[in-house]
Amino acid sequence: MNYSGLYDLEIEKGILGLMITYPDSKNTSNIIKKLSESIFFDIKNGELFRIISKMIQENKAVDLLSVTHELRGKASIVLSAGYLFECVNSIISQTTNYHVLILTEFKIRRDLVKLAMIIDKNSRDLKR
Numbered sequence: 721m722n723y724s725g726l727y728d729l730e731i732e733k734g735i736l737g738l739m740i741t742y743p744d745s746k747n748t749s750n751i752i753k754k755l756s757e758s759i760f761f762d763i764k765n766g767e768l769f770r771i772i773s774k775m776i777q778e779n780k781a782v783d784l785l786s787v788t789h790e791l792r793g794k795a796s797i798v799l800s801a802g803y804l805f806e807c808v809n810s811i812i813s814q815t816t817n818y819h820v821l822i823l824t825e826f827k828i829r830r831d832l833v834k835l836a837m838i839i840d841k842n843s844r845d846l847k848r
Contacts, residue, residue, distance in 0.1 A: 721837065726830045727761030731819045734812035736765060739772045741808055743782035747816040752776065754820050759827045764797045768807075784808065 735755070739748050752773045760766035771790055775782050780790075788801050812819050 721833065723761065723830055723833065726833065727826050728822060729762055729765070730810055731812065731822055732760050732762055732765040733807045733810040735816070735819060735823070736768055736772065737807035737809065737811040738816065739769070739776070740782060740784060740787055740804065741811055743772070743776050748776065751816060751820060755823065759823050761826065761830070764799055764803075767797055768799060 735751055738745075739751060742748055755769065757766040757770040760769055768787075768791070771794060772782060772787060775786070775790055780786065784801065784804050787804060791799055
């Protein structure tokens with residue numbers, strides 16, 4: 721499926737960078753409440769979100785080293801420390817709610833595209 725224009729990897733990385741850098745902030749708390757792993761277009765970003773969120777909820781230390789350590793033991797994907805640095809260097813401004821809204825809107829649009837493709841396929845099957 722072509723999802724061109726239905727995601728923004730820089731916003732995804734920026735949100736993750738904010739969570740790593742400021743795990744105790746109100747913005748991070750709001751991000752965890754409003755987003756889920758499935759909101760992220762990039763699978764590795766979704767898994768990273770899940771891991772960081774779980775670390776925060778379990779009151780574990782969250783920084784580049786601890787997230788890297790956690791990834792080694794629990795992630796089904798391999799992320800380099802370099803990728804985490806990219807996320808931290810992509811930190812978004814304090815307009816986090818706006819960026820959360822953008823990611824949510826992209827997810828809704830992707831879901832609508834999937835649904836339209838299913839409807840189209842089913843309608844073609846009915847014609848046969």
